[in-house]
Amino acid sequence: MKFILRKLGFYVVALWGAMTLNFFLPRLMPGNPVDQLISKLSQHGPVTPETRHALELLLGADSSEPMWKQYINYFVSIFKGDLGVSVAYYPTKVSEVIGNTLPWTVGLVGLATIIAFALGIVLGAFAGWKRGSVIDNIIPVLTLFQSIPYFWLGLILLYFLSLKAGIFPLFGGYDVYTTTPGLTWEFISSVIYYGILPAVTIVLSSLGGWMLGMRNMMVSTLSEDYILVAEAKGLSPMKIMRSYAARNAVLPSISGFAISLGFVVSGSLVTETVFSYPGIGSALLTAVQSNDYALMQGIFLIITISVLGANLIMDLLYGFIDPRTRVQG
Template identity: 35%
Template sequence: MRGLDLRYFVRRISMFFLVVFVAASFNFVIPRLAPGNPIGAITSRMANASAGIENGQAMFEAYRKRFGLDEPIYIQYGRYMWNTIRFDFGQSLSAYPADVSEIVRPAIGWSMGLIGVSVLITFALGVTIGALLAWRGTPRMVKAVLPITMIGGVLPYYLLAMLLLYIFAFTARVLPMSGAYDSGIRPELSGAYIGTIARHAVLPALSIILTSVGGWALTMRGLMVNTIGEDYMLLADAKGLPKRRILWWYSVRNAIPPQVVHLGIVLGYVVSGAILVEIVFSYPGLGYQLYQAIVNSDYTVIQGITLILAVSVALCVLIIDLIYPRLDPRVTYVAESSG
């Protein structure tokens, strides 16, 4: 690949696996440093629900043995790392005997559908708005209207989510308040099912898009300002090329690589979901499942979700790092790795 040699490629792959190993190790340690006992929390909830548990201590010990929490910490760590290599996250503590994968797999799909699409729409809008704000040929009326799109950036997305929820769900009642689809709709590939998914995704997606598009636009505007005065821009103008072609094929094309890098990193966080937005709208994504796992002290689900997040971010950074010489020919890793 242009701008990339084998030594650098191998080094980056090795660094990726090292990052995943360190992340997995922290993922094992950090939940166990938190106060409280997950098995104690489970038996306590069971006792409260049934006004007491007969032979509660025996049940407590049986749960600890079943999940391997009665063994030394180094044995737990070794078993955890071996299971992680096999993508076996075990069974949920709070939803036993459900496997962690049964909880995580559908949640990943919901988060990627909602957050992924929202991020891509935000990226496209932000790049377009930023480019038009910096371009001298943009009509004054358009330049006066476009900054309005950045107003949402002053609010955290969860506050805007609650505001949208109050206006469109509680007051106007034109959009649903929570969930991913209507309860009376069968989850199958049909127009009605797709339609209700889209309606439920409007408010969560708007809360993310409206609060994020301003940042993308401002960054793109700054990058465009740096490219407008370059020699290749003056040459393109001297050739008499159409203004639209100069804007998109010369200015935007050369200003956008840093934005693509940022997009890749942001997409790495997509699988985690927008936790607070998913909580506000009770959207069954991975962020909402992570919140429920934390509330219930469910070690196995917490470990599974956070490890997926760490691997996805590391993988996106790796991919962007390897393809960046293709995005920007000025960047090369050959000299660095061969020297």
């Protein structure tokens, strides 16, 4: 219990620090979201000072309030679930924009990351167990994909498989002409079809790294004394590989997986830009271009929570998998 409370306390302090930075950083950026919105409204007529003040209150950017009061109101609004109004998608609320885009990102990047990790761990374990096998020899080929810049790999696949071969669509998250969003097989199949190429790009760019890391840890683990003892007991090779070697070799990869899973949201920016995918990465790019710091704060908050949440879960899981990490204090 002390181990869990100590970890929770650390992550609560880390969350507070990240939220504080999330409050100050957008306000230090050049530009003003109110001015951005007024420039759009001024095309339809003059904007009075009263209208400007009303917009400042609406966007939570009231310049008449001192910074400390804005800071307190920021935390109060977050705990109420009010993240403000987006300038880029005005008058849509930030929470609604995030709610509409986050499922696309989690479904695509999250699932692709889990698939790459699972495949990399399984194949890497076999590669380390059977050194010199076919699986072991394809690792250098897969690591080649990891060395290629992600956006370049995505553009290559788009050029050959979409533009030239016509197998996959060039952009989008689903067929907007023939399907409507909903829990129907027609829509779900369209989403899967449009997400195959981005998912393949993510898997190819990260599979080699997971395999190489797991393979090297397996080679190191197989030289340990407890593996020799297990062999002397007459245990089957599969039992030794699964329960003794792989179980201990996978521990460092779990930490790396926690970081990768936590950065699923923030790591989607390049993916969604290359494939014009309607996820939260595209919304973040739009927010930066429009100086929409309410939306930026909301997305950064989601990124912070996802990173800290994933690391907390994996940290606790790591403590139960390897009790040696639970330092008693």
